[in-house]
Amino acid sequence: MTAAQGQPGPPEKRDTLTDPTATHPEWGYDVLRRAIDAAGISLWTWNVDTDAVAMDARGYDLWGLPVRGALTFEILSEKIHPADRNRVGAAFAATRAVVGSYEIDFRTVHGEQVRWISARGTGDDVGIENHTLSGVFLDITDRKQAEEGHELLAGEMSHRVKNLLAIATGLTRITSRSSSSIEDMTRQLMTRLTALDRAHDLVRPLPGGQGRTALLGDIFTVLLTPYDDDGAFSGRIRVAVPRMGVGQDTATALALAVHELATNSVKYGALSVEDGTLDISGTMEDDMVQVTWTEQGGPPVPKAPETDGYGTSLLRQTIEGQLGGSIVRDWSENGAIITLRLSTARMAG
CATH class of the missing domain: 3.30.565.10 (Histidine kinase-like ATPase, C-terminal domain)
Incomplete structure (x- = not known):
């Protein structure tokens, strides 16, 4: 009997390289969240049309921002060290034209404290959904x-x-x-x-x-x-x-x-x-x-x-x-x- 006759077809195959839950179904959100926290990673998204930025709680702490109100790349730019601001703005604007992954390191200013952040993601619109790019922030202050x-x-x-x-x-x-x-x-x-x-x-x-x-x-x-x-x-x-x-x-x-x-x-x-x-x-x-x-x-x-x-x-x-x-x-x-x-x-x- 075929699927067209009402019988279920073969199970959908999942890519084990991009979807870890394909081989480890027990790896739900909580497990992945704990792994991200242990690595000190902050997740972010950026809507290339509206300039809206979304981050997790770690990201707000990393940037020294309160978790309230709308957040845009322009607002984040105000926290970037003046010497790095133009370079970072140009780099983010060019991410849609970058083929493959990209990485940029820059400084942010928290009062008198300077913190180093590494922004990493994938350009060339790879994996883009709803005009939104995604990536991670890493605190690399100690390394710098x-x-x-x-x-x-x-x-x-x-x-x-x-x-x-x-x-x-x-x-x-x-x-x-x-x-x-x-x-x-x-x-x-x-x-x-x-x-x-x-x-x-x-x-x-x-x-x-x-x-x-x-x-x-x-x-x-x-x-x-x-x-x-x-x-x-x-x-x-x-x-x-x-x-x-x-x-x-x-x-x-x-x-x-x-x-x-x-x-x-x-x-x-x-x-x-x-x-x-x-x-x-x-x-x-x-x-x-x-x-x-x-x-x-x-x-x-x-x-x-x-x-x-x-x-x-x-x-x-x-x-x-x-x-x-x-x-x-x-x-x-x-x-x-x-x-x-x-x-x-x-x-x-």
Whole structure:
């Protein structure tokens, strides 16, 4: 007997690729809704003729809109970041001409908060019903922030590498001029580079993404430890400076300055003899921090040098140029007294 004779025909076939309930009839609305919620997906429709937009509750929350009144794409556009608004409007207007699926990422503004949304759908009028397109919104704020963090880190690393290469080039040039042999140049250059390495080890990130800093006292203490722990030097170096943060660029520059001062002291000053001592003290004065490097018990210095050596030139360039400060030397009979005045604003850089 045929269907035309009143008997039922074969059951209608359903596409198992587009209709999951064809193979899992138990997958009703509630199951699919829970899956959508678990994925953090918001569903939306857009009538291309009337501009009317409909979203589920998650969509209203994602856009920061109250669930009331008529909603249009024009209203949504007011929430889009001004820098992305024209781009998103043009993209949505062109969706009917897009063959296949499309995706666009953009920013929305919620007061002072910026949120990233990814809109995804199918263009070229595929599956369109009653002049209405449909798609999903995804909150991709965390992913975008992670990407921005990676880009920032890459940029910071590039900046730091360039700075280090420039410093290494300058140190090599200065050291080559003041060295008496290849061995002497190697030794001087390695100790200066080691000082930079110690300074970078001190720099730590601040909470809340506020940058990176080290403590002023730690810079002096750590960089001078090799001299203080060397046999007869033990316990002869005292550091008492204000507790303040030093930015990573400043830490590098200050490390070079401390290294040059210590090198001069070991060669010609208080740390070149068994009874010499070194006292480093500091005070705050308005927008400046003053650090006094006082050596006692070293060999007498009959008079100040008439010309600066390369190490002294490097020290002056560092203090005055990079740190926006000044350096004053007093060649007293008891030992050198070197006063550094540093800008607190520069110190944070």
